[in-house]
Amino acid sequence: MKQFKNLVRPYIIWSFVLIVVPLFLIVLYSVTTGGNSLVNIQFTGENFKKIFEPVYMNVFIRSFKLGLITTVLCLVIGYLLAYFISRFSEKAQNILILAVTIPMWINMLLRTYAWISLLSDNGIINSLLTLLGLDPVSMMYTDFSVIVGLTCDLLPFMVIPIHTSLAKMDHSLIEAAYDLGANPFKTFWRVVFKLSIPGVVNGTIMVFLLSISSFVIPKLLGGGQYVLIGNLIEEQFISVGDWNFGSAISLLLAVAILIMIRIMKKIDPDENGGA
Amino acid sequence: MKKGKIGSIIYVALCLAFFYIPIIVTMVFSFNSSKSLTKFTGFSLKWYEALVTDRDIVSAVGVSLSIAVIATVVSTILGTITAIGLSRSRRVVKEWLLNVNNIPIMNPEIVTAISLMILFSSMKIERGYVTMLLAHICFCTPYVITSVYPKVRSLDPNLANAAMDLGATPFQALTKVIVPMIKPGIYAGVLLSFTMSFDDFVISYFVTGNGVANISIIVYNMTKRTNPTINALSTIVIIVIVITLLVVNLAPAIVKKRQERKKKAAGLEDGSLIETEK
Numbered sequence: 021m022k023q024f025k026n027l028v029r030p031y032i033i034w035s036f037v038l039i040v041v042p043l044f045l046i047v048l049y050s051v052t053t054g055g056n057s058l059v060n061i062q063f064t065g066e067n068f069k070k071i072f073e074p075v076y077m078n079v080f081i082r083s084f085k086l087g088l089i090t091t092v093l094c095l096v097i098g099y100l101l102a103y104f105i106s107r108f109s110e111k112a113q114n115i116l117i118l119a120v121t122i123p124m125w126i127n128m129l130l131r132t133y134a135w136i137s138l139l140s141d142n143g144i145i146n147s148l149l150t151l152l153g154l155d156p157v158s159m160m161y162t163d164f165s166v167i168v169g170l171t172c173d174l175l176p177f178m179v180i181p182i183h184t185s186l187a188k189m190d191h192s193l194i195e196a197a198y199d200l201g202a203n204p205f206k207t208f209w210r211v212v213f214k215l216s217i218p219g220v221v222n223g224t225i226m227v228f229l230l231s232i233s234s235f236v237i238p239k240l241l242g243g244g245q246y247v248l249i250g251n252l253i254e255e256q257f258i259s260v261g262d263w264n265f266g267s268a269i270s271l272l273l274a275v276a277i278l279i280m281i282r283i284m285k286k287i288d289p290d291e292n293g294g295a
Numbered sequence: 296m297k298k299g300k301i302g303s304i305i306y307v308a309l310c311l312a313f314f315y316i317p318i319i320v321t322m323v324f325s326f327n328s329s330k331s332l333t334k335f336t337g338f339s340l341k342w343y344e345a346l347v348t349d350r351d352i353v354s355a356v357g358v359s360l361s362i363a364v365i366a367t368v369v370s371t372i373l374g375t376i377t378a379i380g381l382s383r384s385r386r387v388v389k390e391w392l393l394n395v396n397n398i399p400i401m402n403p404e405i406v407t408a409i410s411l412m413i414l415f416s417s418m419k420i421e422r423g424y425v426t427m428l429l430a431h432i433c434f435c436t437p438y439v440i441t442s443v444y445p446k447v448r449s450l451d452p453n454l455a456n457a458a459m460d461l462g463a464t465p466f467q468a469l470t471k472v473i474v475p476m477i478k479p480g481i482y483a484g485v486l487l488s489f490t491m492s493f494d495d496f497v498i499s500y501f502v503t504g505n506g507v508a509n510i511s512i513i514v515y516n517m518t519k520r521t522n523p524t525i526n527a528l529s530t531i532v533i534i535v536i537v538i539t540l541l542v543v544n545l546a547p548a549i550v551k552k553r554q555e556r557k558k559k560a561a562g563l564e565d566g567s568l569i570e571t572e573k
Binding site: 025027028030035038039041045097116118122123125129130133134135138140147172175232236250263277 | 311313316318373374380381382388398403404407412413429433493497501514518544
């Protein structure tokens with residue numbers, strides 16, 4: 021059996037070159053000036069100081085707010101959906117979960133593109149509104165369109181882990197709670213919800229992480245002026261060319277997310293007991 | 296109780312509508328005879344014709360498919376052997392590697408993307424097809440490892456020894472004993488890698504160059520103006536993915552049924568076959 025130990029070697033080298041070194045480069049770029057030329061390297065704290073300028077701080081705050089709204093929406097809609105699905109027969113549950121999963125596998129850009137034709141000023145929803153004799157509403161390039169796009173894209177990431185937790189639950193526990201005199205609300209809160217916390221934690225982490233760092237949906241549905249962290253990073257690397265500042269933002273984003281994951285995992289009783 | 300059931304059915308239906316309306320709209324309007332994305336003026340296949348004659352789109356489909364296939368094959372092999380090796384490694388190596396392996400999964404995609412972009416440019420590798428392929432292998436392999444490793448860990452550690460005591464070479468023990476037993480994990484890894492690579496936008500967008508574009512990049516560039524050709528492309532992609540998923544999800548049920556039938560035909564008691572299935 022000892023022979024197989026060497027099988028990890030290729031990946032140790034691979035992961036060092038393509039995971040560890042690139043991360044190190046981001047750190048290096050974020051504390052230096054001079055962009056791509058490694059010859060005249062100079063250490064500086066300017067890149068991080070620049071982030072705290074109000075223009076950029078606002079981008080962080082807006083991304084955070086939008087991520088929070090999307091996550092809460094996904095949690096409320098997704099929890100209910102997962103809960104209802106978990107009460108169907110096992111066969112129906114499998115089909116419904118497959119139905120929730122399928123959109124996840126379809127190219128996100130293609131699905132976002134479809135929302136443009138639904139939400140635009142002379143789009144399908146507005147045509148329907150006019151048909152009903154109502155005034156058309158301008159929905160594209162607003163917070164609303166971005167949140168709709170993000171929620172549609174990320175909802176499955178919330179539903180699936182929560183459903184997994186709920187499906188594992190022993191249903192006789194609910195009966196036991198009733199038998200012991202708990203009302204439906206108390207039963208839900210103290211028994212059902214408590215048992216589904218691992219799913220809630222995982223779903224929340226996924227949705228928040230993905231929504232706060234997304235840049236395609238805000239760009240397509242929010243228009244050019246809609247700047248979130250992701251768009252800011254893209255701008256620095258693709259159009260502005262300030263790779264050092266772009267690296268500093270990326271590093272901050274990665275660290276912030278890592279800390280949030282740590283905090284969320286603390287809430288998860290499974291994680292605390294296990295590791 | 297009855298009333299609650301109807302309520303929950305309506306809610307589930309509404310949520311599914313939320314998921315599927317954009318997809319259905321795309322598919323319907325791919326057959327539209329005019330350029331409009333809101334008014335259906337008549338049935339036509341002209342956007343499909345436009346699709347096959349558009350050289351950029353055809354080459355993008357080629358890029359997406361070839362990268363997805365190569366990245367899947369490489370990352371599946373790399374991920375599987377790593378997962379097997381990991382279960383025999385020292386604890387330090389194991390923990391370190393699993394943590395490093397988690398970085399691309401946990402990191403925001405855009406951070407992984409720019410980290411690779413910086414790497415390629417500082418190594419003076421010209422960005423294009425090769426860099427895109429390397430990047431795809433880089434983000435697919437961790438998913439293969441996370442889906443294969445739990446399966447390897449649940450194996451009896453003496454299995455390979457037993458095979459070798461019975462005269463198998465280490466390679467035979469690997470391919471004939473271990474790999475068949477971790478197949479479900481490997482299949483999950485293959486499916487994940489392929490679809491993630493095929494759908495990827497963010498990482499491809501940053502690490503590509505020289506005009507090499509996959510489907511996502513082409514769509515991103517085309518969204519700046521209305522172009523129903525995208526709908527035609529989407530429809531084909533959606534149909535292919537849905538069929539693949541249905542086959543993958545239904546195949547185990549069919550195989551199981553067939554095994555059951557075989558079991559019945561052989562008149563076996565329950566025990567023996569169930570053992571091997573696990």
